[in-house]
Amino acid sequence: MQDTNKLPEGLERELLIVLMEECAEVQQQVSKILRFGALVTGPDNQRTNAELLAAEVGDLSHMIQRCIEIGLFTAEDIATAAEAKRTKLNRYLRHK
Numbered sequence: 762m763q764d765t766n767k768l769p770e771g772l773e774r775e776l777l778i779v780l781m782e783e784c785a786e787v788q789q790q791v792s793k794i795l796r797f798g799a800l801v802t803g804p805d806n807q808r809t810n811a812e813l814l815a816a817e818v819g820d821l822s823h824m825i826q827r828c829i830e831i832g833l834f835t836a837e838d839i840a841t842a843a844e845a846k847r848t849k850l851n852r853y854l855r856h857k
């Protein structure tokens with residue numbers, strides 16, 4: 762049977778793994794803020810949880826850029842999705 766849906770390998774696979782890891786690190790840092798607060802310093806006793814979240818979002822942003830660079834998706838795809846999210850969020854956010 763011919764495999765018509767070729768699974769990612771090489772650089773694409775590696776970038777997707779790191780992208781996934783960075784998503785998890787963002788989730789973890791959001792959890793720290795919800796548990797302990799945004800202005801409390803993290804384990805390094807230097808940066809606040811908000812600053813640590815910014816660092817993880819920066820890591821994630823870089824991985825998204827790398828996915829664009831290999832042609833997995835485009836910046837336009839992201840802009841379109843972001844605008845759709847803005848519209849949906851404005852409709853459903855309980856706190857405005």
Ligand SMILES: [Mg+2]
Nearest residue numbers: 783786817820
């Ligand atoms: Mg990270």
